Amino acid sequence: xxxxxxxxxxxxxxxxxxxxxxxxxxxxxxxxxxxxxxxxxxxxxxxxxxxxxxxxxxxxxxxxxxxxxxxxxxxxxxxxxxxxxxxxxx
Numbered sequence: 564x565x566x567x568x569x570x571x572x573x574x575x576x577x578x579x580x581x582x583x584x585x586x587x588x589x590x591x592x593x594x595x596x597x598x599x600x601x602x603x604x605x606x607x608x609x610x611x612x613x614x615x616x617x618x619x620x621x622x623x624x625x626x627x628x629x630x631x632x633x634x635x636x637x638x639x640x641x642x643x644x645x646x647x648x649x650x651x652x653x
Contacts, residue, residue: 564584565599565623565624566583566586567588567590567594567623568588568590569585569587572584572585572586572587572601573585573602574606576641577641577645579645580644580646584602586599593620599616600614600615600616606640606641607640609630609632614628614630615627615630
């Protein structure tokens with residue numbers, strides 16, 4: 564879940580099974596999508612080229628692919644989504 568036009572770029576946390584992020588960029592001409600890619604890449608310590616918005620380009624709900632990064636890597640950085648098998652392992 565993406566909130567464009569925020570005061571700062573940040574990963575807020577899990578909302579159900581979706582990671583909520585806020586980005587300063589406006590949702591115009593792909594700016595918010597690029598900001599999401601940048602934020603996820605920096606947060607996970609992967610190259611920007613490894614992160615791609617694969618669906619939801621014009622929506623707040625997006626699906627993002629991160630090459631070379633598995634669920635355990637995501638959980639290590641952002642925690643596990645509530646109700647997941649690893650939620651109690653934080």
